[in-house]
Amino acid sequence: xxxxxxxxxxxxxxxxxxxxxxxxxxxxxxxxxxxxxxxxxxxxxxxxxxxxxxxxxxxxxxxxxxxxxxxxxxxxxxxxxxxxxxxxxxxxxxxxxxxxxxxxxxxxxxxxxxxxxxxxxxxxxxxxxxxxxxxxxxxxxxxxxxxxxxxxxxxxxxxxxxxxxxxxxxxxxxxxxxxxxxxxxxxxxxxxxxxxxxxxxxxxxxxxxxxxxxxxxxxxxxxxxxxxxxxxxxxxx
Amino acid sequence: xxxxxxxxxxxxxxxxxxxxxxxxxxxxxxxxxxxxxxxxxxxxxxxxxxxxxxxxxxxxxxxxxxxxxxxxxxxxxxxxxxxxxxxxxxxxxxxxxxxxxxxxxxxxxxxxxxxxxxxxxxxxxxxxxxxxxxxxxxxxxxxxxxxxxxxxxxxxxxxxxxxxxxxxxxxxxxxxxxxxxxxxxxxxxxxxxxxxxxxxxxxxxxxxxxxxxxxxxxxxxxxxxxxxxxxxxxxxxxxxxxxxxxxxxxxxxxxxxxxxxxxxxxxxxxxxxxxxxxxxxxxxxxxxxxxxxxxxxxxxxxxxxxxxxxxxxxxxxxxxxxxxxxxxxxxxxxxxxxxxxxxxxxxxxxxxxxxxxxxxxxxxxxxxxxxxxxxxxxx
Numbered sequence: 001x002x003x004x005x006x007x008x009x010x011x012x013x014x015x016x017x018x019x020x021x022x023x024x025x026x027x028x029x030x031x032x033x034x035x036x037x038x039x040x041x042x043x044x045x046x047x048x049x050x051x052x053x054x055x056x057x058x059x060x061x062x063x064x065x066x067x068x069x070x071x072x073x074x075x076x077x078x079x080x081x082x083x084x085x086x087x088x089x090x091x092x093x094x095x096x097x098x099x100x101x102x103x104x105x106x107x108x109x110x111x112x113x114x115x116x117x118x119x120x121x122x123x124x125x126x127x128x129x130x131x132x133x134x135x136x137x138x139x140x141x142x143x144x145x146x147x148x149x150x151x152x153x154x155x156x157x158x159x160x161x162x163x164x165x166x167x168x169x170x171x172x173x174x175x176x177x178x179x180x181x182x183x184x185x186x187x188x189x190x191x192x193x194x195x196x197x198x199x200x201x202x203x204x205x206x207x208x209x210x211x212x213x214x215x216x217x218x219x220x221x222x223x224x225x226x227x228x229x230x231x232x233x234x235x236x237x
Numbered sequence: 238x239x240x241x242x243x244x245x246x247x248x249x250x251x252x253x254x255x256x257x258x259x260x261x262x263x264x265x266x267x268x269x270x271x272x273x274x275x276x277x278x279x280x281x282x283x284x285x286x287x288x289x290x291x292x293x294x295x296x297x298x299x300x301x302x303x304x305x306x307x308x309x310x311x312x313x314x315x316x317x318x319x320x321x322x323x324x325x326x327x328x329x330x331x332x333x334x335x336x337x338x339x340x341x342x343x344x345x346x347x348x349x350x351x352x353x354x355x356x357x358x359x360x361x362x363x364x365x366x367x368x369x370x371x372x373x374x375x376x377x378x379x380x381x382x383x384x385x386x387x388x389x390x391x392x393x394x395x396x397x398x399x400x401x402x403x404x405x406x407x408x409x410x411x412x413x414x415x416x417x418x419x420x421x422x423x424x425x426x427x428x429x430x431x432x433x434x435x436x437x438x439x440x441x442x443x444x445x446x447x448x449x450x451x452x453x454x455x456x457x458x459x460x461x462x463x464x465x466x467x468x469x470x471x472x473x474x475x476x477x478x479x480x481x482x483x484x485x486x487x488x489x490x491x492x493x494x495x496x497x498x499x500x501x502x503x504x505x506x507x508x509x510x511x512x513x514x515x516x517x518x519x520x521x522x523x524x525x526x527x528x529x530x531x532x533x534x535x536x537x538x539x540x541x542x543x544x545x546x547x548x549x550x551x552x553x554x555x556x557x558x559x560x561x562x563x564x565x566x567x568x569x570x571x572x573x574x575x576x577x578x579x580x581x582x583x584x585x586x587x588x589x590x591x592x593x594x595x596x597x598x599x600x601x602x603x604x605x606x607x608x609x610x611x612x613x614x615x616x
Binding site for chain 2: 055056057078081082086088090091092093094095096097098100101102103104105106107108109110111114131132133135
């Protein structure tokens, strides 16, 4: 992990029903600025739970401490929210907005001018859908709308939950290029089941198992074979 | 058929049918409470039959046209099934859900508040069951583009029950409607109960303004049930002053203002759309950006309804004063602000159908608070 420390979370526990049945337990994480980190794990490992906790959506959590730019913070702090954007795995919000209306609304929420998205809409083959209501879009097009918004806003931290799901082949290739090229603007943490996406784009890969980060791979260690072996071992436990 | 009924029942009534138990318990408590309180009023039997029929029909229609569980139905429709068996399983479960969770508490209220014979009670239950079947049949007819027949059927049923009022006549009408509905449903296609969301070509909206007021207006116009509810409130607003003529010694104007705050659909936006609620929590600055726009929207709708009320009051009584107009404004504003605060802080979760959302006990909090204020003023 190179670069200045951006986000640090120490000993996070998250639960849905009862404290003694946590989904995440002893989860610690550090993200540097300008890096791409992948989060992998089996179904039910807690990837989405972690992302929703950072989004401030889940009330049942406890941690020893968290810092943002080396300052203590909470997930619902306004400053933190203004510097991060999240693309959820399943999201059908703002059904009655078109993409342009959604982008305008979100840009105003983040207090930035309306960004130029021509390259992004072209790359995702989304130009024909920018004036269609979200409720009339397919799953894949909806995912594209949120991804375009994410990369257009360029926040310091992007959290992407299963961003590849629902995308066609060309859009997937374009997304890999966007993720790889995002380091000049900020940091990306994304979860994925597609090992190829991790191997092609990430500086670090974190394996989530038993409620915490069990293994970390960096740079040359990130290879499909290594990741497959670790995940297979987790399955067999 | 048994497996289909079991699967659908668990979906609607809970994995352990706990919602049925809760509803039964609530009905028993309501019955005992009113019976113990000694509240006894005289209700004509035809009112009981009409209420059983049309209240149940309204809830059943809401459930049939709801969107909440369509995604889960997709899985059931994918599997092989016997058409007739599926249709009757589906209608029976939705009907049972409607009767147990919605109509039962209403029956408990009516049965406790007045004295009925066993035949009248049984006929009321039959009217409820008939309403479930007839509504499903009417829904299928509307789906095929035939809106006049169900409308004619509804009007005839209401007219006969209201005018004849004889137990045997009502029994005959209910039985005939029930059997006719069953006969019709025997020949429908089960797939007609599944509604794909992509039914028409997408409309292009050229504007670029991400205005939440525009969003809420589209939301209201797109959901016909919500719009019908608001229109219905406007109609009630027109009739309230006429009804209040029965209470000449009380200042009923504020009571009317409070009653008209029962516009549940527009004040459950976040509860009805968990993804939007998630986005509101995740995006920065939404308390101001979304919250105030939502208050403004509910206030605007309230003022439209209130305008109908005020005009009807002026026509009925010929006069009003500035304090009444000020009260109208104040009640509409209070309702809007409190509704948004309640929706923001305590959204309703774990609901199965839209009628569960619309009839959640939370909906009565603000009207009760406003009625208390109005009662203090009236007295």
